[in-house]
Amino acid sequence: MEAGRTVLEFRDVHTHYGPVHILKGVDLTIHEGQIVCLLGGNASGKTTTLRTILGMVTPTAGEVVIDGEVTNGWRTAAVVARGVSMVPENRRLFKRMTVKENLEIGAYLRADDFTADYERVLEMFPVLKDRLAQRAGTLSGGEQQMVAVGRALMARPRVLLMDEPSMGLAPVLVAQNFDIIRQINEAGTTVFVVEQNANMALSIADYGYVLQTGRIVLSGTGRELLANPEMRQAYLGEVG
Amino acid sequence: MITIDMRRMLRWGMTAGGVMTFTAAVGMLEAFEDRLLIYPVLSLGYLLLLWFVPVAGYQSSNVAVLEGMEAPPRGLHNVIAGAVTGLVGGVVLALFAIVINAFDLRDVFVPFSLKLVGLLTYGLGVPEGLPYAVLAPAALGLVGGLMHLLPASVRRRVILAVEWVVVVALLEQVFSQILRQIRLEVVADRVFTLKALEWWAALAVAALVAAVAERTRGGFGRMRERLFAGDPRQRTRNSAWMAVLVLVFLIIIPQLLGSLLSEVLANVGLFLLMGLGLNIVVGLAGMLDLGYVAFFAVGAYTVGVLTSPLSPRFTLEWSWWAALPVAILTSALAGLLVGTPVIRMRGDYLAIVTLGFGEIVRILFLSDWLSTTFGGAQGVQNIPGIPLGFTEVSGVGPEGVLYFALFFVLLAAWISWSLQESRIGRAWTALREDETVAAAMGINIVRAKLNAFIVGAILAGFAGALFAAKLGSVFPSSFELLVSIIILVVVIVGGMGNIPGVAVGAVVLIGVLGGPNLPGLLAEFAEFKLLIYGALLVFMMLRKPEGLVPSVRRSRELHADELTQDAWLDKSGTLAEAPGGGRGAG
Numbered sequence: 001m002e003a004g005r006t007v008l009e010f011r012d013v014h015t016h017y018g019p020v021h022i023l024k025g026v027d028l029t030i031h032e033g034q035i036v037c038l039l040g041g042n043a044s045g046k047t048t049t050l051r052t053i054l055g056m057v058t059p060t061a062g063e064v065v066i067d068g069e070v071t072n073g074w075r076t077a078a079v080v081a082r083g084v085s086m087v088p089e090n091r092r093l094f095k096r097m098t099v100k101e102n103l104e105i106g107a108y109l110r111a112d113d114f115t116a117d118y119e120r121v122l123e124m125f126p127v128l129k130d131r132l133a134q135r136a137g138t139l140s141g142g143e144q145q146m147v148a149v150g151r152a153l154m155a156r157p158r159v160l161l162m163d164e165p166s167m168g169l170a171p172v173l174v175a176q177n178f179d180i181i182r183q184i185n186e187a188g189t190t191v192f193v194v195e196q197n198a199n200m201a202l203s204i205a206d207y208g209y210v211l212q213t214g215r216i217v218l219s220g221t222g223r224e225l226l227a228n229p230e231m232r233q234a235y236l237g238e239v240g
Numbered sequence: 241m242i243t244i245d246m247r248r249m250l251r252w253g254m255t256a257g258g259v260m261t262f263t264a265a266v267g268m269l270e271a272f273e274d275r276l277l278i279y280p281v282l283s284l285g286y287l288l289l290l291w292f293v294p295v296a297g298y299q300s301s302n303v304a305v306l307e308g309m310e311a312p313p314r315g316l317h318n319v320i321a322g323a324v325t326g327l328v329g330g331v332v333l334a335l336f337a338i339v340i341n342a343f344d345l346r347d348v349f350v351p352f353s354l355k356l357v358g359l360l361t362y363g364l365g366v367p368e369g370l371p372y373a374v375l376a377p378a379a380l381g382l383v384g385g386l387m388h389l390l391p392a393s394v395r396r397r398v399i400l401a402v403e404w405v406v407v408v409a410l411l412e413q414v415f416s417q418i419l420r421q422i423r424l425e426v427v428a429d430r431v432f433t434l435k436a437l438e439w440w441a442a443l444a445v446a447a448l449v450a451a452v453a454e455r456t457r458g459g460f461g462r463m464r465e466r467l468f469a470g471d472p473r474q475r476t477r478n479s480a481w482m483a484v485l486v487l488v489f490l491i492i493i494p495q496l497l498g499s500l501l502s503e504v505l506a507n508v509g510l511f512l513l514m515g516l517g518l519n520i521v522v523g524l525a526g527m528l529d530l531g532y533v534a535f536f537a538v539g540a541y542t543v544g545v546l547t548s549p550l551s552p553r554f555t556l557e558w559s560w561w562a563a564l565p566v567a568i569l570t571s572a573l574a575g576l577l578v579g580t581p582v583i584r585m586r587g588d589y590l591a592i593v594t595l596g597f598g599e600i601v602r603i604l605f606l607s608d609w610l611s612t613t614f615g616g617a618q619g620v621q622n623i624p625g626i627p628l629g630f631t632e633v634s635g636v637g638p639e640g641v642l643y644f645a646l647f648f649v650l651l652a653a654w655i656s657w658s659l660q661e662s663r664i665g666r667a668w669t670a671l672r673e674d675e676t677v678a679a680a681m682g683i684n685i686v687r688a689k690l691n692a693f694i695v696g697a698i699l700a701g702f703a704g705a706l707f708a709a710k711l712g713s714v715f716p717s718s719f720e721l722l723v724s725i726i727i728l729v730v731v732i733v734g735g736m737g738n739i740p741g742v743a744v745g746a747v748v749l750i751g752v753l754g755g756p757n758l759p760g761l762l763a764e765f766a767e768f769k770l771l772i773y774g775a776l777l778v779f780m781m782l783r784k785p786e787g788l789v790p791s792v793r794r795s796r797e798l799h800a801d802e803l804t805q806d807a808w809l810d811k812s813g814t815l816a817e818a819p820g821g822g823r824g825a826g
Contacts (some may be wrong), residue, residue: 080682109682
């Protein structure tokens, strides 16, 4: 998709857990309508980045800008109300609530009628129609992923954050998952994916960043990064 | 192939012996020996001593009927197993009798008296009575074993009949009161002698129960199925009808029961109010609050201080109605004050901190520092009743309190039901399941928790206001930690997160056993109340952790694995009707 104006920006963001320095001056720019991915190994600060966007972690320096407004210190609810929602790592559904209840919780902050989005989610994932009254914990991994994505979409987000969507899914489901991401993006939602599965993520991303121990070490369009020899060596499993 | 499992018999026998020895050792046998249940053959003491033996005798050779397998043959081996089990239990009990006969342990264990030896040996003493002490349990174990020989339907009916006889004998007070109220004193006098059922009346009750069971043939089960299965709309309508029926019943019942029993029911109402509040905090929002009594105290003291002419500081003498909004406000404020600092804690830590706050509140009311306002240990006295225009509701007329409490319980039940079904209720459930993700959904965790805390506090404050008017005085000693714990037990035993469950829990625990410092229907058990509470709680946690009336969601949580299996079985269509086997130990 063509890049529009900036919807989400990190300006030299630093975060700490206690005295431990996690993000060490991260700059990111996400334009409207893009799929942007953030790659990185374990403990590189990927999840912290998402938590910082959502206001669950407050930057110790720098600015998080959503839609032109500095959101440092905002409550999570305020950020979500701004149109940012998340598919958490490992899906983390409310396992003992039904599928329908899970979807409804996704629209928690919305005062308007969300029937249209509910219909849309069920259209996107027709399998869920038969599962609405079933508790979410009994679904298969793939179906749980659908509920998690559906739950996030119920907030009608402008930016959808996804934390390692391919983790713990069978290869077929991973591919399916990235199809869904593309589909959501084509419907007009900006998507920010955090992934370890670099190949898959870069193949659909408009732009990618590589995070290493709290610093962005590489960035570029998906194609550039896929072609980058350093990148290939470090993340795509090529022996150089 | 029939095998007699010696180890199993021994295990059940030792268990039975342990239960009997424990019952005797804590003094239950001695305490209830005079309370006859069936005149002149059975006293409550001996029932408590021996009831477990036939259960153990039955269980020691009970083999579950497995699906798709041939039912194990039943026969003489079951009877032998029962008898051996009873015999082992009897030997344990006889040894206990010998020990307390030989050594004088009364300095340490007060109930270990020669009188107890006499009771254990049926008045014959050691050693003449020892054979009886052994043989009586053996005979009862044999009876338990014999039950295997009866067809399942007959066995169920026999058990049902026995249960009913015990219930009628135990609740003699209720039944004779009802008979008297409907002008059947003659019958009451004939059937009950010395608070016990006449032996022929016991047989008649058993026969009646068996006959009714024969006539209905599981008709009640089918009726319940018809009522609660089916499509949801039909079910809602049926539930509504049931609610109306229960309501009519509750309106009539005080007229039948007389004031003593109405008093008991009024206490049930008070605890139900608090239970509903705690159910929101613990059952829905998942915060374990052990200082819940603090809000009850705040509500009661507010009403006391504002309405009593003997209030130590103020002489406002407001009417109860004027004091009520203030009581609700102060308890909400207390909820906010206690909640704000502790709400960020989770689980065990929250429990400990709230426990501390609960004690602090009680100690403040007790303190000299505040005694000029709250009267210290003397409390506040002469609290007037609730003026209703034509009459005044107070402890003198428990029927009035009962109606009044009933009204507010219905109100509270309606409020908590609508909260539960609302957006905020969903938020509570979500944050109980996964706090972090709930926050990511935009739920303001702190506010949602604080809301739950405050709603709970308001309901408790409300109960406190009623309590003050009912009792006419408030003392710090009415607000001990025990009250918090008992309300929690009511919620847990009844069924956490479920309004009918809390109601059943309150009726069973507060109504039948009695609350803290409050008599229940079985007032005789006062001394052993907490022991029974504890035993019941342990039993429930092991066997039925979702409570007597479980909420759908709660049982999903606790039996997740089984449900997954069931779902799988359902899908493959192999889940046959479960066989109605033994009823478990209890």
